[in-house]
Amino acid sequence: MTKKTIAVLPGDGIGPEVTRAAIQVLENIARLHDHEFVFKEGLIGGSAIDEKGGPLPLETKEISAASDGILLGAVGGPKWDRLPGANRPEKGLLEIRKALDLYANLRPVKTYSALIESSPLKKEIVADVDFVIIRELTGGLYFGEPKKREEIDGETQAVDTLLYKESEIKRIAERAFQAARVREGKVVSVDKANVLESSRLWRETVDDVHDSYSDVELSHMLVDNAAMQLIAQPTSFDVIVTENTFGDILSDEASMLTGSLGLLPSASMGSTGVGLYEPVHGSAPDIAGENRANPLAAISSAAMMLKYGFGMEKEAEQIEAAIEKVLAEGYRTSDIAAKTDDAVTTTEMTDAVVKAL
Amino acid sequence: MTKKTIAVLPGDGIGPEVTRAAIQVLENIARLHDHEFVFKEGLIGGSAIDEKGGPLPLETKEISAASDGILLGAVGGPKWDRLPGANRPEKGLLEIRKALDLYANLRPVKTYSALIESSPLKKEIVADVDFVIIRELTGGLYFGEPKKREEIDGETQAVDTLLYKESEIKRIAERAFQAARVREGKVVSVDKANVLESSRLWRETVDDVHDSYSDVELSHMLVDNAAMQLIAQPTSFDVIVTENTFGDILSDEASMLTGSLGLLPSASMGSTGVGLYEPVHGSAPDIAGENRANPLAAISSAAMMLKYGFGMEKEAEQIEAAIEKVLAEGYRTSDIAAKTDDAVTTTEMTDAVVKAL
Numbered sequence A, B: 001m002t003k004k005t006i007a008v009l010p011g012d013g014i015g016p017e018v019t020r021a022a023i024q025v026l027e028n029i030a031r032l033h034d035h036e037f038v039f040k041e042g043l044i045g046g047s048a049i050d051e052k053g054g055p056l057p058l059e060t061k062e063i064s065a066a067s068d069g070i071l072l073g074a075v076g077g078p079k080w081d082r083l084p085g086a087n088r089p090e091k092g093l094l095e096i097r098k099a100l101d102l103y104a105n106l107r108p109v110k111t112y113s114a115l116i117e118s119s120p121l122k123k124e125i126v127a128d129v130d131f132v133i134i135r136e137l138t139g140g141l142y143f144g145e146p147k148k149r150e151e152i153d154g155e156t157q158a159v160d161t162l163l164y165k166e167s168e169i170k171r172i173a174e175r176a177f178q179a180a181r182v183r184e185g186k187v188v189s190v191d192k193a194n195v196l197e198s199s200r201l202w203r204e205t206v207d208d209v210h211d212s213y214s215d216v217e218l219s220h221m222l223v224d225n226a227a228m229q230l231i232a233q234p235t236s237f238d239v240i241v242t243e244n245t246f247g248d249i250l251s252d253e254a255s256m257l258t259g260s261l262g263l264l265p266s267a268s269m270g271s272t273g274v275g276l277y278e279p280v281h282g283s284a285p286d287i288a289g290e291n292r293a294n295p296l297a298a299i300s301s302a303a304m305m306l307k308y309g310f311g312m313e314k315e316a317e318q319i320e321a322a323i324e325k326v327l328a329e330g331y332r333t334s335d336i337a338a339k340t341d342d343a344v345t346t347t348e349m350t351d352a353v354v355k356a357l
């Protein structure tokens, strides 16, 4: 019997509903495999601002740091959109990434054949898509200093800084090569080396790290070209590794390929061993509380936690298989249903997954 | 009779072939409408490095500055890929943008119904796509200082700077609102205001400028969401305005929608009245000199020069109509042909356009 403590940060909008679904699945996995999962809940995002005055209360930081893995729902919503930058829901997410040094964001993009028809792309383009984007998450344009506004000669200007140290690039490159080894052995490193100095250092450093992973095939691609190739030939990719901002844009672009944003999980991992697992989709305030949200991305994120955080490969596969099964059986929440009438609720979908386990 | 001097910068790869095609079309337009176009050729990019030691020789700068409009082919190629940053072909492009203050890059994205089948996206998603991306081209992450490498505590780090002054944002926002007025009247301003200080200034400034264009509908969208919406609902856009780097990525992403990269033109305009017109596609060194390149993007760029640079709307429309006609008649260069056997050459395609004028 393995005991694990899981920090649960439901957040805003549909966050609470989908994390509840993931917990239900995890509890069943625990029962089936005789594990003990202890869940500790914490506030984050808008709900934390409302109750505690800030998007990442100290208590949440402590619960998270002391856990074996963090399950997050989603943050943000129109209610908090007019708050100043430092006190917005998203700030909670940025802070927890930095506080726990979660520098590697993994976003697998994989076509579920049952859902291929709902992709905006043609079937022949997206069939068999299966790659992972590894986004650097604690450096680059998001966190570099100076990041400020100033008056120069009576005019306002604003500055952000894209900064990378060699060591930051090295560790994310290593993650990428390691991931490629247990996949198809191909890494594409994405940068803008024809314009950015940071990209030139990125490219050189990735090349250096590659010397120790010469069994993995490495190529470099400019970010504008990558934005094209993701659409033109998404099946050509295996592992993509890139800078924080480029990764933000490209991974959201990639999330559209499979036609099932509501199914995509993500993992953010770092140096401490504690990872953060969350759906790619946002807080969807328009359908919050209506029992209509698709819980599969949160459930799939929980599976990533089992696999990458706890080394429970078998349990993770069991969840993935259950998801494929319910999709094959025709269960569809409203986001992926052909007709809204046929859609099942969040709880019905979750129960179906539990039954399929 | 109107006389115009046109600087022609063929550049590298297929650049010379496609600019030659554009010149042929312009000469015919001149003849038909009794204009006089004087063409002055200059070196840029890799060929300039080879012949003059740098990607933007002084002579080219002078020819360009003294012209009424600049027609550019494409720059770059593997031959020059190992040169240091300051002496690469692309540097010529960046320098001429800065030297002539070409701060507004216009990239229309429009579906040609004859080519809709070659899009990677489903027909129902891309039919009737018709928007323009207005990318800020002389500021932001491309040109901000510091942009350098340094050793800190024995470790190398590299820095780029995303800097915007209010006045830079103001003038590009004005372009966007003006463009929207003669289109569908809708501007989407794309930024990353939840993370970047420069984006928050961007958003506020665009809002301020909007006060003088209240007949135009304005909304703001985060760049990651924009990367999704371009695929999910491309027909929802009319005018998109955004920062230099975001524009680079999003406009290349958008160029894939119509399935006809080889047809997309661009215009870069500034404060001096001299604009630079170039195809969106690159130098395609693999097919250079084979008379296989698609000349339509260069021809269409020439049409943009007539329209935006010289105020010759009728002439521009005549070229656009000729392009539509040859496509409808089934002329296809190899990049857009269903079977390579049926493809016409660069010169055949150009002759067909001239005949259709």
Ligand SMILES: CC(C)[C@H](C(=O)O)[C@@H](O)C(=O)O
Pocket (backbone or CB within 6 Å): A090, A093, A094, A248, B194, B195, B224
């Ligand atoms: C909410 C926002 C700050 C965040 C980011 O930009 O990193 C989100 O878009 C993401 O990708 O996780």
Ligand SMILES: CC(C)[C@H](C(=O)O)[C@@H](O)C(=O)O
Pocket (backbone or CB within 6 Å): A194, A195, A224, B090, B093, B094, B248
């Ligand atoms: C060649 C390169 C420097 C250039 C850019 O990034 O601006 C190109 O990608 C473009 O979009 O015109």
